Each structure stands twice: as structure tokens, then as C-alpha cells.
Amino acid sequence: MPANCPPVLLIESHGDVLEAIRTSLVEEGYRVSAARDVAAALGGLEALGRPGLVLLDGMLPEADQEALLARLAATPGLEGVPVVHLAANDAPVGPGRRAVLRKPFSLDKLYSTVAAHCERRGAPKLTVVNSPPSSGAEPRAATPGTAPNGYPRLWSTSR
Numbered sequence: 001m002p003a004n005c006p007p008v009l010l011i012e013s014h015g016d017v018l019e020a021i022r023t024s025l026v027e028e029g030y031r032v033s034a035a036r037d038v039a040a041a042l043g044g045l046e047a048l049g050r051p052g053l054v055l056l057d058g059m060l061p062e063a064d065q066e067a068l069l070a071r072l073a074a075t076p077g078l079e080g081v082p083v084v085h086l087a088a089n090d091a092p093v094g095p096g097r098r099a100v101l102r103k104p105f106s107l108d109k110l111y112s113t114v115a116a117h118c119e120r121r122g123a124p125k126l127t128v129v130n131s132p133p134s135s136g137a138e139p140r141a142a143t144p145g146t147a148p149n150g151y152p153r154l155w156s157t158s159r
């Protein structure tokens with residue numbers, strides 16, 4: 001599970017790839033804001049706040065990528081946000097980028113890259129672990145101490 005990380009901003013031009021990455025990160029416990037182009041990402045940036053990491057599709061027009069990097073650098077509170085370039089080729093790590101994640105990549109590589117570059121915050125993370133009911137009874141409505149599926153809830157906090 002991820003350390004306490006602000007939302008990951010994912011900008012990927014291919015809808016199926018965007019959805020696969022978004023879903024995988026959400027299932028790992030990350031909050032993800034996804035956009036198919038830089039204009040949409042820039043439009044939602046103010047509402048998003050400071051992302052913990054930007055995953056930037058290398059297939060987007062270079063001018064769009066540079067516009068995003070310039071906006072991050074010029075906006076107070078957004079300067080220094082780590083950017084990982086998602087590249088289908090052997091592109092070098094360019095200015096304003098911390099790393100290159102070469103496509104295709106494994107989920108393990110995605111998770112380790114995001115974990116390594118996502119800016120962490122000091123608040124503890126809440127983890128919910130569900131276990132099946134001890135009896136063969138049908139799941140019941142959520143009550144204190146149970147998850148919405150009726151299974152017992154075990155809480156743990158970590159930093």
C-alpha cells in the first residue's frame with residue numbers, strides 16, 4: 001500500500017491505457033485524477049490542489065508537455081511536483097522530469113516508481129482490511145466495526 005500521498009495526476013492520451021493505470025493505482029490505495037490531454041489536466045489542476053506526482057504520457061505533443069511543466073514551475077505551491085515521463089521509446093529523462101517509465105511496464109514497476117517519486121505527507125494513512133464473516137451467514141448491513149459489505153473491519157494506521 002502507498003504511503004500517504006496526495007493525488008496522482010495521470011495524463012495519458014490512450015483511453016484504455018489511462019483506465020488500466022488509473023484502476024491499478026486506485027486498487028493499490030492511491031487517489032488518482034486522470035486526464036487524456038494536458039488542457040484537461042491544466043483545467044482541473046486548481047480543483048485538484050498539489051498533486052503528489054504527475055505521470056505524463058510521452059506521446060503527447062511536446063508543446064503540451066512543456067506547457068504543463070512551465071505551469072507547474074510557475075505556480076506557487078506546484079513548483080517541484082515530481083513528474084515521471086511515460087515513454088514508449090528510449091527517451092532520456094528531460095528537463096522538469098524525475099524519471100522515465102518505459103512502456104510496456106509491469107504493475108510492480110508502476111507501483112515502485114509511483115511509490116519512489118510520490119511526495120509524501122505526514123498524516124497517517126488509514127488501512128481497512130476485510131476478512132470473511134466467521135459464520136456462513138450472508139453479509140449484513142454495515143454497523144460500527146463492520147465494512148459496508150458486512151465483513152468485520154480491522155483498522156490499522158501507518159505513516
